Amino acid sequence: MLSDANLAAILLTLKLATLVTVILLLVGTPIAWWLARTRSWWKGPISAVVALPIVLPPSVLGFYLLVAMGPNGPVGRLTQALGLGTLPFTFAGLVVASVFYSLPFVVQPIQNAFEAMGERPLEVAATLRAGPLDRFFTVAVPLSSPGFLTAGVLGFAHTVGEFGVVLMIGGNIPGVTRVVSVQIYDYVEAFEYADAHILSGIMLAFSFTVLLAMYLLNPTRTHK
Amino acid sequence: MIRARFELAFPGFALDVDLDLPGRGVVALFGHSGSGKTTLLRAIAGLEKVPGGFLEVNGAVWQDATTFLPVHKRPLGFVFQEASLFPHLSVRANLAYGMRRVPAARRKVSLAHAVELLGIGPLLDRMPGHLSGGERQRVAIARALAVSPAILLMDEPLAALDLARKQEILPYLERLHEELEIPLVYVSHAPDEVARLADTLVAMERGRVVAQGPLSETLARLDLPIRLGEDAGVVLEGEIAELDADWHLARVAFPGGGLWVRDSGLAVGRHVRVRVLARDISIALTPLADNSILNVIPATVEQLADETHPALALVKLDAGGAPLVARITRRSAAKLQLQPGMKVWAQIKAVAVVG
Amino acid sequence: MKHLLAFFFFSLAANLAQADEVQVAVAANFTAPMKAIAADFEKDTGHKARLAFGSTGKFYAQIRNGAPFQVFLAADDTTPARLEKEGMTVPGSRFTYAVGTLVLWSAKPGFVDARGEVLKKGDFAHLALANPKVAPYGAAAVEVMEKLGVLESLEPRFVLGENIAQTQQFVVTGNAELGFVALSQVMKNGKVGEGSAWVVPAKLHTPIRQDAVILASGRGNAAAEALMEYLKSAKAAAIIKSYGYGL
Numbered sequence: 001m002l003s004d005a006n007l008a009a010i011l012l013t014l015k016l017a018t019l020v021t022v023i024l025l026l027v028g029t030p031i032a033w034w035l036a037r038t039r040s041w042w043k044g045p046i047s048a049v050v051a052l053p054i055v056l057p058p059s060v061l062g063f064y065l066l067v068a069m070g071p072n073g074p075v076g077r078l079t080q081a082l083g084l085g086t087l088p089f090t091f092a093g094l095v096v097a098s099v100f101y102s103l104p105f106v107v108q109p110i111q112n113a114f115e116a117m118g119e120r121p122l123e124v125a126a127t128l129r130a131g132p133l134d135r136f137f138t139v140a141v142p143l144s145s146p147g148f149l150t151a152g153v154l155g156f157a158h159t160v161g162e163f164g165v166v167l168m169i170g171g172n173i174p175g176v177t178r179v180v181s182v183q184i185y186d187y188v189e190a191f192e193y194a195d196a197h198i199l200s201g202i203m204l205a206f207s208f209t210v211l212l213a214m215y216l217l218n219p220t221r222t223h224k
Numbered sequence: 225m226i227r228a229r230f231e232l233a234f235p236g237f238a239l240d241v242d243l244d245l246p247g248r249g250v251v252a253l254f255g256h257s258g259s260g261k262t263t264l265l266r267a268i269a270g271l272e273k274v275p276g277g278f279l280e281v282n283g284a285v286w287q288d289a290t291t292f293l294p295v296h297k298r299p300l301g302f303v304f305q306e307a308s309l310f311p312h313l314s315v316r317a318n319l320a321y322g323m324r325r326v327p328a329a330r331r332k333v334s335l336a337h338a339v340e341l342l343g344i345g346p347l348l349d350r351m352p353g354h355l356s357g358g359e360r361q362r363v364a365i366a367r368a369l370a371v372s373p374a375i376l377l378m379d380e381p382l383a384a385l386d387l388a389r390k391q392e393i394l395p396y397l398e399r400l401h402e403e404l405e406i407p408l409v410y411v412s413h414a415p416d417e418v419a420r421l422a423d424t425l426v427a428m429e430r431g432r433v434v435a436q437g438p439l440s441e442t443l444a445r446l447d448l449p450i451r452l453g454e455d456a457g458v459v460l461e462g463e464i465a466e467l468d469a470d471w472h473l474a475r476v477a478f479p480g481g482g483l484w485v486r487d488s489g490l491a492v493g494r495h496v497r498v499r500v501l502a503r504d505i506s507i508a509l510t511p512l513a514d515n516s517i518l519n520v521i522p523a524t525v526e527q528l529a530d531e532t533h534p535a536l537a538l539v540k541l542d543a544g545g546a547p548l549v550a551r552i553t554r555r556s557a558a559k560l561q562l563q564p565g566m567k568v569w570a571q572i573k574a575v576a577v578v579g
Numbered sequence: 580m581k582h583l584l585a586f587f588f589f590s591l592a593a594n595l596a597q598a599d600e601v602q603v604a605v606a607a608n609f610t611a612p613m614k615a616i617a618a619d620f621e622k623d624t625g626h627k628a629r630l631a632f633g634s635t636g637k638f639y640a641q642i643r644n645g646a647p648f649q650v651f652l653a654a655d656d657t658t659p660a661r662l663e664k665e666g667m668t669v670p671g672s673r674f675t676y677a678v679g680t681l682v683l684w685s686a687k688p689g690f691v692d693a694r695g696e697v698l699k700k701g702d703f704a705h706l707a708l709a710n711p712k713v714a715p716y717g718a719a720a721v722e723v724m725e726k727l728g729v730l731e732s733l734e735p736r737f738v739l740g741e742n743i744a745q746t747q748q749f750v751v752t753g754n755a756e757l758g759f760v761a762l763s764q765v766m767k768n769g770k771v772g773e774g775s776a777w778v779v780p781a782k783l784h785t786p787i788r789q790d791a792v793i794l795a796s797g798r799g800n801a802a803a804e805a806l807m808e809y810l811k812s813a814k815a816a817a818i819i820k821s822y823g824y825g826l
Contacts (some may be wrong), residue, residue: 011623012753042249058559059819063748066748066749066754067752070752070753071753072752072753073752073755085704086754088749088754089705089738089754089755094817104797120304120306120308121308121310123302123304123308124273124302124304124308124310125297125310125321126271126294126295126297127269127271127295127296127300127302127324127368128296128321128325128368128371129296129297129302129322129325129326129371130296130321130322130325131294131296134296134325135296138321139310142312143310143311145312163798167655167741167745168745168748169736169754171705171707171739171740171749171755172710172738172740172741173738173739175736185741186710186712186713186741188636188637188640189634189636189637189710189712189713189741190636190712191636191639191661197492211343212477
């Protein structure tokens, strides 16, 4: 039922989403921690920057990334100076773009969980001899696990569903940057509606299953 | 010995204390809400950073100009108003959380002892979500004990509980008091809790210490700036001297006298604490035989003072060494022409054994 | 109530009678010339042309699903033919309004030589072209490389734009050193404006015919018919040529 091209696109998409989710959890957690606890004036501007991909059209983000990561852009100059070449049209470039694009979907649930937890459990842990890192891993993380679950699911699903940014910087290279959403777009453009239906159906089923699982596993936020 | 100096000023709130507290027994930080007692307790714990403060606990400097020992390095136990158990850990794991982080050589309170003291043996395998409010708070106290603290700090641990739950926990707190050598600083706004538990009273108002001293002495001060109103009264320490089996009464003897109380099954020789409220004492110039009051004891008027209400006056009495405070109307005081040094009879309508 | 109903029918009738407006779906590569042509068309005829720009494949899907266009200016000749076969057009209305010119272009001056030898040297990492599966300019580019015998060696360096505009974007930003785009995109005042280019000789590929057609919903629409005639006029032809298209 699945052609090699479709299978390649699906595997590439899963690889991308998995890697991006792992990176986002690692990068997003400190950001969420800082945002949840800081009283700094910078909280507002940083929150706004993190949330930008929610409201910005992917074409805007994709365009800026294309320019910034290009040979004449600041990021491009840096990657070239480091001997890495430029990022557009590479899998690494897709990963970087997706990390930006899905960042709010990971940061916000974790930040909300940290905020809902409040200061008290950490204070309690401190009075029980736990140092800052100790408190973070033994109290903050387990108490915020629903937030992490939501963040992981949304980050993964949002990366799978990404289209505009990938289109802008991917270059549609089979096995490297041709993910499922782009593949579907190609099918529609080329009047190959049967293949478009197959892949679209898979995407729909996948997205629904993931979201359903999330809501079933995490029915209500339990407090106390 | 605890020496604490903290100064803090926020808009609408200031803390300015300079305290020497005994390093043993129970110190009650008493005051109305907003008096700064909780802030002071949190400053002692290090949960509140008060720049420029000074704190020394039993010879160890926890904070001065150059030192600020982080909370997790202070050998203290802290009990919050809400039990704040870790919801993802069982009772046993909650208890072990702090204990595991204390080097074995420094553990003085065993888990078994803490469990036994608070009577939580049957709860060990439960999750906090399945405990009653009183049980949760007992676990929280045991958890704080299990780190073998050099000092225990409690922030209104009973305030969130109803009366029945309070009654459930108070005996456990008294046991701590009696069985452990750990000094306890206890924040409360409830006079009955203070009367029952405290050895030393620190009264606070608007961020300042307004009175400080041994409990019975301090409670008997007529110039105590905190008006206790209906709760004004003294606490006397004594022991059960004799029992009257016919009438089910027990006599509590203290230096200079004694009071009959209901026999609640305490053995002769048992150390007890009784609380006598000012509103329950009336004054007579002669011992009247024809009334129902059981405890009529001779006393000397020491001092008179006005109560908040213009109809009332407070009279401090010396009953053979034991201080008493009576609340009577100013009209009665005038009619009896009460003066310091007068010999009178204190008629005590009610005495409560509080511990 | 009677009056209100009468008024309603009256306004409806007025709307029908006033059918001097045409909705046009325009292939993205023809955006600039069509804007100029439409402005003149409105001035000269008094009709109104509402333009929508996008990819031919997307327009096809939309038209099949009832999009309210009366005229379709496609980027190729196969899509209008397909619509004709499916009975979605006014038969006999189809004609070629422009022939695209393919150009190999780089944003860097001097990078592309006037004979396209750069393709054989292969001194670049990325070559941008429109997805040949969906874009006629991309298909033409593949044809050219096949003829030059460089297709196999260059294929691993392809980066595909979804359409000719995105392909140009890859080149403009320097992410691809060069790419096959439409001459119309890089023309300024009748010549290649910036960078360096090789205008690919027409004999190297099948002509890129761009066909226009009146859609079924435009049957009897005066403005639609007028626009089709206008596109064939000398005035329109001059504009079309000035943007680098052939006729």
